[in-house]
Amino acid sequence: VNGTIGIGLIGSGYMGRAHAIAFTSASSVFDLEAEPHLTLLADVDAETARDAAASLGFTRSTGDWRELISDPEVDVVDITTPNRLHVEMATAAIEAGKHVYCEKPLAPTAAEAGELVRAAEVAGVKTMVGFNYLKNPITALAKEIIESGEIGEVFGFRGNHYEDYMLDPNTLVSPWRFDPRSGDGVVADLGSHVVSLARHLCGPIDSVAAERSTVIGERRDPDGRPMTIEVADEVDALVRFESGARGTVSASWIATGRKMALGFEVRGTKGAIAVDFERLNELELYTTDQSVGREGFTRVLAGPAHPDFAAFVPAPGHQLGFNDLKAIEVRDLIDGIARPDDAPWPDFREAWEVQRVIDAIARADERGAWTDIVAIDG
Numbered sequence: 001v002n003g004t005i006g007i008g009l010i011g012s013g014y015m016g017r018a019h020a021i022a023f024t025s026a027s028s029v030f031d032l033e034a035e036p037h038l039t040l041l042a043d044v045d046a047e048t049a050r051d052a053a054a055s056l057g058f059t060r061s062t063g064d065w066r067e068l069i070s071d072p073e074v075d076v077v078d079i080t081t082p083n084r085l086h087v088e089m090a091t092a093a094i095e096a097g098k099h100v101y102c103e104k105p106l107a108p109t110a111a112e113a114g115e116l117v118r119a120a121e122v123a124g125v126k127t128m129v130g131f132n133y134l135k136n137p138i139t140a141l142a143k144e145i146i147e148s149g150e151i152g153e154v155f156g157f158r159g160n161h162y163e164d165y166m167l168d169p170n171t172l173v174s175p176w177r178f179d180p181r182s183g184d185g186v187v188a189d190l191g192s193h194v195v196s197l198a199r200h201l202c203g204p205i206d207s208v209a210a211e212r213s214t215v216i217g218e219r220r221d222p223d224g225r226p227m228t229i230e231v232a233d234e235v236d237a238l239v240r241f242e243s244g245a246r247g248t249v250s251a252s253w254i255a256t257g258r259k260m261a262l263g264f265e266v267r268g269t270k271g272a273i274a275v276d277f278e279r280l281n282e283l284e285l286y287t288t289d290q291s292v293g294r295e296g297f298t299r300v301l302a303g304p305a306h307p308d309f310a311a312f313v314p315a316p317g318h319q320l321g322f323n324d325l326k327a328i329e330v331r332d333l334i335d336g337i338a339r340p341d342d343a344p345w346p347d348f349r350e351a352w353e354v355q356r357v358i359d360a361i362a363r364a365d366e367r368g369a370w371t372d373i374v375a376i377d378g
């Protein structure tokens with residue numbers, strides 16, 4: 001370890017906790033280039049921040065996020081607040097010369113994400129966005145299988161992220177997710193994960209056609225008052241990749257019965273792979289060289305032969321969980337910052353590329369026509 005990196009965490013909800021756990025576990029699991037120090041935590045008010053700092057292991061706390069950004073002991077500003085606050089907070093952090101680790105989606109629009117990319121690149125600060133499913137050893141295995149040519153030439157992709165946490169119109173688990181300033185509803189919330197995986201596995205997307213729908217047009221806010229919903233509950237998009245491959249991207253937060261059905265299938269001329277992250281440690285592989293009568297997908301379990309798995313547990317089939325993906329992400333963040341010639345990934349530029357596709361999906365739906373990604377904030 002070459003030194004310490006001071007972490008300033010803004011927000012201590014679902015993701016704030018996950019990040020705090022990840023900083024702690026990454027230090028034990030990996031041989032990091034530097035030691036993350038849980039320096040300062042900010043939340044909506046002093047009391048909330050103090051309680052969260054005590055339970056998550058931060059040294060100090062503040063009820064004012066701007067104080068966190070100007071704190072000389074904070075090297076990395078870690079943003080886990082509702083989406084609509086990301087741009088203002090990340091902009092201030094970059095202006096203060098801090099590295100920024102921000103949850104997805106980076107910004108409500110590609111134009112705003114693009115501003116952040118330019119600001120970060122001019123300031124020379126390093127950035128990372130929390131597309132944690134790219135860090136799953138199973139995702140790395142899928143990419144390795146595709147790139148080795150094992151499934152031949154890839155021509156088809158299916159990606160989906162289905163959960164049902166917004167199914168009940170009367171219990172709003174997360175009102176800010178319906179704020180149009182947070183981005184385009186489920187397209188931004190869950191669709192962004194699918195788009196990040198699609199790009200990671202099959203390369204840049206060239207154009208999209210799409211339909212979004214708001215199935216539950218009226219909900220009740222936490223005080224029981226009626227609330228008109230403008231953002232999408234579901235989205236289905238057709239995508240064309242620059243490679244010539246075609247596919248689909250779908251997302252729903254009212255997918256009855258589905259809890260974490262983020263999945264993808266990649267079809268090639270010599271085989272296919274299929275993944276469903278409700279089974280986070282499994283990949284199904286089919287190859288066309290099987291004998292007649294014995295054909296089928298083979299279930300491959302994550303194990304120490306796959307990248308990063310052995311750091312957690314030496315035995316195959318002993319599962320990693322969601323928080324472990326965050327620990328891998330944090331390892332990449334810390335090492336990318338500590339090494340002078342390295343940088344964390346996926347960075348703000350990649351998040352901007354994802355957001356261009358998200359924006360194109362909205363435009364394609366509005367126009368009822370195929371829409372080129374180059375037309376979005378190029």
Ligand SMILES: NC(=O)c1ccc[n+]([C@@H]2O[C@H](COP(=O)([O-])OP(=O)(O)OC[C@H]3O[C@@H](n4cnc5c(N)ncnc54)[C@H](O)[C@@H]3O)[C@@H](O)[C@H]2O)c1
Nearest residue numbers: 011012013014015042043044080081082083103104105130
């Ligand atoms: N990568 C993933 O898998 C994943 C999963 C869930 C959420 N997220 C992302 O993480 C972000 C947060 O989502 P969440 O589910 O943790 O939300 P949440 O509502 O559970 O937590 C938000 C936190 O931000 C705090 N906050 C709100 N306004 C603030 C302000 N002005 N100053 C300081 N703190 C403030 C809240 O008090 C709370 O602690 C979102 O961008 C979301 O899209 C990512």
